[in-house]
Amino acid sequence: MKEKIKKVYYCDFCKRHTLTINSMVKHEKHCTLNPNRICRVCDGEDDDCPMCKFSRIRIGIKNGIMPKGSFDLKEEMAKYWKEKEYEYLKRELY
DSSP states (O other), X not given: OOOOOOOOEEOSSSSXXXXXXXXXXXXXXXXXXOTTOOOTTTTTOOTTOHHHHHHHHHHXXXXXXXXXXXXXXXXXXXXXHHHHHHHHHHHHHO
């Protein structure tokens, strides 16, 4: 029988855990429960970003504030990228 002792790194914001510190540092920077997160979609520059909205909803739920209505992240992301693609094409053509 083999026995191994390993270090496990836990996210300060959510329940995620990893065996390497580098992957946890990267995760914590972008964790949707981190109030000071760096958004991978908009880099914090867009108030209409679906990932930023999703993060605000998750943080609110964690703090006991239930959202009103529904939010479909997959649907919102599809709309967001379609809009960004349209803006990009409009800039390129004119």
